[in-house]
Amino acid sequence: MVQKIDSQYKEILRQYMQRQSEQNLYDGQNFSRQLIAENTSPEEVISMHKAAMQEMYEDLPDVVWHSFDLLIEMMISYGLALQERESLLQRQEELRVEMDLAANVQETLLKTTTPSLEGLDIGLLSIPARKMNGDYVYFVSDQEGHAGIAVADVIGKGLPAALCMSMVKFGMDSLNNSRARPKDVLDVINRVVEKSIDDSMFVSMFYGSYNAGEATMTYGSAGHEPAILYRAKSETFSELNSKGLLLGVSPAAKYEEHTVHLEQGDLLIMMTDGVTEGRNEEGFIEREVIFELIHQMKDEPAQVIVRHVYDELVRMQNAELSDDFTLVIYKKV
Amino acid sequence: MVQKIDSQYKEILRQYMQRQSEQNLYDGQNFSRQLIAENTSPEEVISMHKAAMQEMYEDLPDVVWHSFDLLIEMMISYGLALQERESLLQRQEELRVEMDLAANVQETLLKTTTPSLEGLDIGLLSIPARKMNGDYVYFVSDQEGHAGIAVADVIGKGLPAALCMSMVKFGMDSLNNSRARPKDVLDVINRVVEKSIDDSMFVSMFYGSYNAGEATMTYGSAGHEPAILYRAKSETFSELNSKGLLLGVSPAAKYEEHTVHLEQGDLLIMMTDGVTEGRNEEGFIEREVIFELIHQMKDEPAQVIVRHVYDELVRMQNAELSDDFTLVIYKKV
């Protein structure tokens, strides 16, 4: 094997010495790639070169051979750096596999079922910017037309955010109450988060409790992107503001709650800041642009509207999401 | 700058040509490290070498100079590989920061408090093989001398395992019963795991319920490494076997439970397979070796014994942990 490489190289060198043609250099470079693929180190290349030269031009003065010896010594560190690259590539591949698996686990762990509610059409899309999603949507519902929805966003992305989310989920699971009042839910989850996570980790959360019988939504917010109400009658958009600190800031935080009544064709739009803080080359994408995207599709099913907004925003951002994207639309039908 | 490097190299080459001493080679190699640190590519090294040779030995035949030109061409691919290493190192550093943060979050999320129990000295050590720990120890206790301990190991390591663990923790939290019977605990957690995780993820778990008043331990196991009982009187070690499927395999799995009574000086040794499946050059480290390590230290506090076993096993494995390592010792005093 080594023998074969040596003689291949000698042939390349011999031809190059005769002609110095571009073809010879091309052959040399292709050969060097093959050497790298076989983990041949640069010091071995110099050594092989020296040996081939010695065979072909044995009468060259000693300084030439000495000079190659110094080059071999110089290349040892380069060879080590090359081996390090090999192991880094391998490690990167391992991490990629691990991340994929973790993303799967997270998905299974955090899965939630969109409820069926009389007179309500629900559209939902949550797309992570990287492998792991730091946004989270949680539903809880019963047979009598009560359903709670939590839309949360961990400040931070990737892995640490994903781990935090599992805590929010288990906090909600332990409440397990589809009629719980938003201010109480935010209160409980705030204490869970405050107690168990790192001081530098915060979660923003919108919580809405829907009553299908009365077509009302009672909502509260812990420092979360405000929900938007689209009124079909007036064709206007307005923000549903509600005061409250981010979850995890202070155990004493208090949360407000407010109620709106939905009329036919109204849209209740809940989201994370990944939807509103998209950027294109000219800066932030204006909120009005998003309103316009929704307005264009207002007569379509909720899932179609949600998808349309996502596709268009991604297009405007040159196919790059800088934050996790989560959008939920409740459409009163 | 480049000028300075060139003349430094020329000086090294000149000295080497005169003396060919080890000192010269040492200087050359130290210089090559500096070049790598400054991202000087190997083709530039050859080019610099050629230029220095041309200055010093202008009369050498053309074949020498041509030969360096081919080497430059050969080194281009090596230079690219070196730059790739640079960016891989940077990427690895980014991931390291993310993993560290996630490991912190996991630690805070999964933290547990070792209980104080009359007549019991507890030693505990849990060390992840990589950043994230896929082993988990959970304690629950009350003021009347009842304490439960769960020692769990996700089949799999790293990130996905860490995510699963948060689920086991929240399952235990929701039980919140220091007197719960091992078979019932394993039953409940089995159903939680079966329902919420990926079909390919399983968890092994030992659960022990200690009663300080009676100095008894009731235990059960879901496919977990058996606990070991060391009897001070007879100076013997024996395995505490208990049947049961891994958690997550089948919702119908049933678990056994057994009880042992501890006498003064007895040791109850609970662990994960990372303790027993260590390997050295000759193969697996024999269980007897571990028994011997414990026996040597039997009169020391439990934490000292645990630390001693860890230190010695790590030494035998040449400082490489192939699996997460968790060891808990209950010492009856």
Next chain:
Amino acid sequence: MSNQSSVEIQTEWDIVAARQLGRNVAKELGFGTVDQARITTAISELARNIYLYAGHGKIEIQRLTNNGMKGIMIIAADNGPGISDVRKVMEDGFSTSGGLGAGLPGVKRLMDEFKIDTTQGEGTDIRATKWLR
């Protein structure tokens, strides 16, 4: 100001012709041996990509002058299938580990500027520039 010449890429021999053209221009512009080899390698990669994935296309070499700076631009254009995931082919280790050589990240490293424009089903246009220092 620019001045151009080009080579059609259809066979592996054309790769060598494109390299030769690039090396000649680079030498005339005053690039040193190492930079000549780098520019030629970049051309090689781009021409090989055309040969392997698009079947045929063209390598153009332009001489650039900008505020007294001289430079060389390689334009690799084809009407092939286009690249479906640009982020992926620009990732380290994606192409090199497959033994395909330096790949596009390599071309980017060998040159000073790099721009890729690709549409699925329509083709790819890559421009890579190196300035004389």
Next chain:
Amino acid sequence: MSNQSSVEIQTEWDIVAARQLGRNVAKELGFGTVDQARITTAISELARNIYLYAGHGKIEIQRLTNNGMKGIMIIAADNGPGISDVRKVMEDGFSTSGGLGAGLPGVKRLMDEFKIDTTQGEGTDIRATKWLR
């Protein structure tokens, strides 16, 4: 069978002496130029570690014979502070990015076998072997 000789490491000059000893032995055993350079580099790293972190210590060079195979073993021993986190110093990029050179992972790569034994407050004993092929 083994045959040994050693160099005390106390100043930077001693690093060169240890390299020279190692190179001589490697050459006598029949190692080629590249392997001589690798063995010497490994010695250099180990001697530098002693010089920088332990203050002083010793590099021993042993000639090995095992079933007709010939080899060289470098033993680097010191009574310094020991290495507190062996796993960390064996990580890629940990020492190299700090500009300390090849570091211990480099020594491991340069040789065929590598063993490290360290106790905090007592010292470190590293053995690295390369066999003649």
